[in-house]
Amino acid sequence: MKNKITLKKSVRIIDDRYVIKKKKASLKNTYHYLLSRSFDYFPQVIDEDNDYFYYEYIPDTEEPREGKIIDLITILAVLHSKTTIYKEVDLDYYKALYEDINNQIDNAYNYYNKLMDMIDNEIYMSPANYLIARNITIVYESLNYTKERIDEWYQLIENKRQVRVTMIHNNLSLDHYLKNDKPYLISWDKAKTDMPIYDLVSLYKNNCLDFEFSDLLKIYLNKYPLSDEEMLLFLILISIPNKIKAMPTEYETVKTIRRDLDYLYKTNELRKEYRIKEQTNKSNKFQKQD
Numbered sequence: 001m002k003n004k005i006t007l008k009k010s011v012r013i014i015d016d017r018y019v020i021k022k023k024k025a026s027l028k029n030t031y032h033y034l035l036s037r038s039f040d041y042f043p044q045v046i047d048e049d050n051d052y053f054y055y056e057y058i059p060d061t062e063e064p065r066e067g068k069i070i071d072l073i074t075i076l077a078v079l080h081s082k083t084t085i086y087k088e089v090d091l092d093y094y095k096a097l098y099e100d101i102n103n104q105i106d107n108a109y110n111y112y113n114k115l116m117d118m119i120d121n122e123i124y125m126s127p128a129n130y131l132i133a134r135n136i137t138i139v140y141e142s143l144n145y146t147k148e149r150i151d152e153w154y155q156l157i158e159n160k161r162q163v164r165v166t167m168i169h170n171n172l173s174l175d176h177y178l179k180n181d182k183p184y185l186i187s188w189d190k191a192k193t194d195m196p197i198y199d200l201v202s203l204y205k206n207n208c209l210d211f212e213f214s215d216l217l218k219i220y221l222n223k224y225p226l227s228d229e230e231m232l233l234f235l236i237l238i239s240i241p242n243k244i245k246a247m248p249t250e251y252e253t254v255k256t257i258r259r260d261l262d263y264l265y266k267t268n269e270l271r272k273e274y275r276i277k278e279q280t281n282k283s284n285k286f287q288k289q290d
Helices: 028-036 065-082 091-120 127-134 136-157 197-207 213-223 228-239 250-289
Strands: 005-008 011-014 018-022 045-048 052-056 085-088 162-168 177-179 183-185 192-194
Touching: 028 162, 065 162, 065 177, 065 183, 065 197, 065 213, 091 127, 091 136, 127 136, 127 250, 136 228, 136 250, 197 213, 197 228, 213 250, 228 250
Parallel strands: none
Antiparallel strands: 005 011, 011 018, 018 052, 045 052, 085 162, 162 192, 177 183
16 A cells, blocks of 8 residues: 655645654754653653654644744744753853854945945846835835844943843744644754854744734743843844845845835834834833833
């Protein structure tokens, strides 16, 4: 009797009973650590060999994506809460991170300055370049924000000798979430120990245009509050503009640019919302002191 084989992205589903996935890295230690911290929201590994993992098959339930993303952000807070540790670091840790982000910002500035020089010299703009030129203000607003706030962030942490880290999924999107008898996170190949905001950055970049992320952030923060410096670094990282991706056709390129611009406009609104909360909190603090 032949097996029923279903191909789905990078996996093969056999007889709707188990999943075969190419092994990119050994995950034995990752799964063992998660279980040791009472986090079992991932498919069980049935077997493995040198090349593949064999997982139990988890059929995904049919429910609105809006409900699933709420479940995902909730289980993310559980993951971070259960695996939190505080790691001792030296002066070079934060300095290296500060310099790396500054380099990302400078590279983005240089890229868009050169791009605008090229566009300004065109006699007839392509639709893609016209779209960029009409919306370049939001690009530079985002870059100016990151340049100003990265120094503020560094002042908050430059004398700290600890960093809060957790197990992070490090490839978070709604595509890596399943719901059946309980919620499951899948595709742990890139998991590692690092600052929890990196999972929020991944989720934001992958799904922010599909959902109201400020509402999701409230759910997460109610269960796993971020410090001021963590929140600020999250806002900085999501505000660095992407470079323009050239697509096979002009139409596809315009669609990609439009999506990138929508991302920057939405991120700008989130920054404004947080800025208002920040100012309100400071005002309330001063009133209490008075």
